[in-house]
Amino acid sequence: MDDLWTIGGGRKPVIALGVSGSIAAYKSAELVGKLTRAGAEVRVLMTANACRLVAPATFSTLSRHPVVDSLWDTGRWQPEHVELAELADLLVIAPATANIIGKLAHGIADDALSTFALSFDGSVIIAPAMNPRMWAHPAVVENCAILRRRGVRIVGPEPGRVACGDLEGAGRMSEPVLIGNAALAAWQLHSAPVPGQPRRRIVVTAGPTREELDPVRFLSNRSSGRMGYALAECAAAAGHQVVLISGSTELPVPAGCTMIPAVTAAEMAVAVKQEFAAADLLIMAAAVADFRPAERAGQKLRKQTGSQAPQLQLAWTEDILASLAADKRSSRTVVGFAAETEDLVANARRKLGNKKLDWLVANQVGCPGVGFDSSDNEVVVFAADGRSTAIPKAGKLEVAAKILELVMNVGNEP
Numbered sequence: 001m002d003d004l005w006t007i008g009g010g011r012k013p014v015i016a017l018g019v020s021g022s023i024a025a026y027k028s029a030e031l032v033g034k035l036t037r038a039g040a041e042v043r044v045l046m047t048a049n050a051c052r053l054v055a056p057a058t059f060s061t062l063s064r065h066p067v068v069d070s071l072w073d074t075g076r077w078q079p080e081h082v083e084l085a086e087l088a089d090l091l092v093i094a095p096a097t098a099n100i101i102g103k104l105a106h107g108i109a110d111d112a113l114s115t116f117a118l119s120f121d122g123s124v125i126i127a128p129a130m131n132p133r134m135w136a137h138p139a140v141v142e143n144c145a146i147l148r149r150r151g152v153r154i155v156g157p158e159p160g161r162v163a164c165g166d167l168e169g170a171g172r173m174s175e176p177v178l179i180g181n182a183a184l185a186a187w188q189l190h191s192a193p194v195p196g197q198p199r200r201r202i203v204v205t206a207g208p209t210r211e212e213l214d215p216v217r218f219l220s221n222r223s224s225g226r227m228g229y230a231l232a233e234c235a236a237a238a239g240h241q242v243v244l245i246s247g248s249t250e251l252p253v254p255a256g257c258t259m260i261p262a263v264t265a266a267e268m269a270v271a272v273k274q275e276f277a278a279a280d281l282l283i284m285a286a287a288v289a290d291f292r293p294a295e296r297a298g299q300k301l302r303k304q305t306g307s308q309a310p311q312l313q314l315a316w317t318e319d320i321l322a323s324l325a326a327d328k329r330s331s332r333t334v335v336g337f338a339a340e341t342e343d344l345v346a347n348a349r350r351k352l353g354n355k356k357l358d359w360l361v362a363n364q365v366g367c368p369g370v371g372f373d374s375s376d377n378e379v380v381v382f383a384a385d386g387r388s389t390a391i392p393k394a395g396k397l398e399v400a401a402k403i404l405e406l407v408m409n410v411g412n413e414p
């Protein structure tokens with residue numbers, strides 16, 4: 001599953017994509033394809049060195065707009081970089097060379113991309129790609145620190161094979177799906193990370209749990225994990241430190257999030273308790289099993305013709321939120337989720353009180369087109385003080401951004 005988040009039906013983002021002279025430039029063609037398929041309008045700016053590695057025609061064809069690769073020879077009265085700076089919602093530079101990172105950090109404007117970057121005042125995401133020795137060089141490390149302090153989000157690089165064959169350390173550009181999702185989350189959030197604002201530690205659980213009957217069978221549920229992953233994506237885009245405790249899903253782990261796998265409800269309980277100790281905000285979006293098979297067979301249960309079918313004995317699993325309620329300190333915000341098939345409001349308010357939650361996000365499951373296994377959601381967010389806010393049907397990323405804005409603006413400060 002490597003499609004980008006769905007963008008809602010309203011205005012689509014205009015994303016300025018800067019491509020600099022790294023061998024990873026060819027991967028940005030895939031990024032343009034993904035962003036345009038997701039509904040974004042992409043305007044590409046290339047450095048002269050990038051144009052030597054990939055022909056601009058590749059990007060103009062995929063984006064359906066001319067590539068800006070020069071400050072001159074444009075034949076227009078208004079320089080294109082100025083026009084684009086007014087139009088774009090977001091600047092993504094992928095790949096970002098050591099050179100463009102240095103230029104961004106020090107305000108150098110000597111070509112179309114770097115001049116555009118100086119004239120643009122919106123959110124900026126960069127996806128560095130370079131030899132691991134270059135990435136570890138103090139000059140690059142310091143330049144990245146300057147950019148981070150200014151609120152620039154740095155996605156990657158990842159460890160792994162780089163084109164020069166140097167395998168030690170990070171340097172490989174993150175996959176286009178991670179960069180594209182980070183871009184859509186930044187746009188969806190409306191507000192960029194505020195430089196200097198404290199990063200909060202946010203723990204998000206996501207996905208279904210699996211409770212094994214035998215080595216080949218399990219009880220599970222229809223949760224895709226998308227709601228929790230969307231919350232983690234937005235929290236990371238807002239500049240926070242995010243730990244994602246995830247059941248089995250096929251979703252790509254959002255850029256910058258630390259993922260802890262938790263297959264069963266018991267594993268999820270252990271991981272949540274461990275991470276809760278240092279968390280400022282816990283969002284329990286996982287669909288944790290309420291019960292499990294009382295016994296797990298060591299071998300595959302065999303079919304025996306003529307005999308009675310096996311009877312399933314169930315046992316309750318631990319109620320993680322109830323266990324945490326006892327340990328809850330006032331400095332921590334806890335957000336629960338409830339999937340209800342009936343009496344949404346009454347059930348949601350009861351759960352909010354019983355489990356001493358600060359917020360409860362309730363969604364009516366069983367309606368086609370929203371909730372489980374869907375790319376859209378429609379929820380009501382209940383606050384401990386009795387207020388409630390309805391978030392109408394939208395893509396899960398948009399719903400996640402709205403939930404986060406609610407619970408983080410009013411939530412307790414760490």
Ligand SMILES: Cc1cc2nc3c(=O)[nH]c(=O)nc-3n(C[C@H](O)[C@H](O)[C@H](O)COP(=O)(O)O)c2cc1C
Pocket residue numbers: 019020021022023024047048049050096097098099100129130131134
């Ligand atoms: C084939 C080739 C691949 C390169 N790959 C990278 C790279 O991945 N990262 C990087 O920082 N520089 C890389 N360089 C070096 C940059 O192209 C060089 O530093 C250049 O000045 C960058 O200019 P720009 O940032 O304006 O595109 C590469 C050079 C060549 C010839």
